[in-house]
Amino acid sequence: MLTTPPRRTGRASRSASELAFDALRNEILRGELAPGERLSEPDVSARLNVSRTPVREAFQQLESEGLAVRQQGRLVVAGLTITEATNIHLIRLSLEKLAIRQAMAGDRKKLARQLEKTLHDMRYELLGGDTMAAVDAARAFHETIYRMTNNEMLERFLIQVYNRVDQYRFSSSGQGPPRLHHTDEEHERIIAAVRDGDVGTAENEIASHLQRAHEFLISAMSKEQTA
Known part of the structure; x- marks a missing residue:
């Protein structure tokens, strides 16, 4: 799967956030995470076996690229009409x-x-x-x-x-x-x-x-x- 080129900052937490972002992006694009499905920091952190800080950064990147949106205070996979x-x-x-x-x-x-x-x-x-x-x-x-x-x-x-x-x-x-x-x-x-x-x-x-x-x-x- 093609992904956005990773940004290199030299920080371990950033590297982990890149991996988390790539994994979530692929799951969204392939339909494994459906539109409207909630994205939970604790759940994703446990599933990807990373701490919550890189997951939080990955969520921010998903929002900036239009793959996730805030609905009633919750982050969910973006849909499309x-x-x-x-x-x-x-x-x-x-x-x-x-x-x-x-x-x-x-x-x-x-x-x-x-x-x-x-x-x-x-x-x-x-x-x-x-x-x-x-x-x-x-x-x-x-x-x-x-x-x-x-x-x-x-x-x-x-x-x-x-x-x-x-x-x-x-x-x-x-x-x-x-x-x-x-x-x-x-x-x-x-x-x-x-x-x-x-x-x-x-x-x-x-x-x-x-x-x-x-x-x-x-x-x-x-x-x-x-x-």
Whole structure:
């Protein structure tokens, strides 16, 4: 599972908080901790076998990345409504078009090579039947783009956007092999535009890809809410 790069401070408690954060984030994104489920310091501390201070720090990081929220004084796993998902999609659309434009202004050949690697990884995992790993590789495609912008603020915003929808992408039927095969084709078209240096086409392909992914997500969420 891809995670936010750990911050190095040299303190043992910080290292423990990073481990706790990564463990909780993975559990949330994979649906092991459901939306609305309470996060308790004593329970998580005992389960992860760490003290409460790093757990408290991990909770703060979960809040800052939009994975947990306060409700009536309690910290719970964040949920997502269809309206919120649609609003997030509109924000993501603008941010990712900006990201591909800025990334292509840099080392375009390196960008294309790294995107090709994520596409290869996704195909490998799909052939092996590991859908979760394939979804990881699909997210790595987008992470590659925003990290090559060298725009830390943009990267931070996009990480928050991904965290808000990824728990549904992992758990919903809309992100299974059929959707991932379409993702393969869409990513390949984006890479072709990057190789050609065609920024306008790259932006259009990104927008088209995100719109299709959003439609699949909304369809899956609707089915889950009516099940």
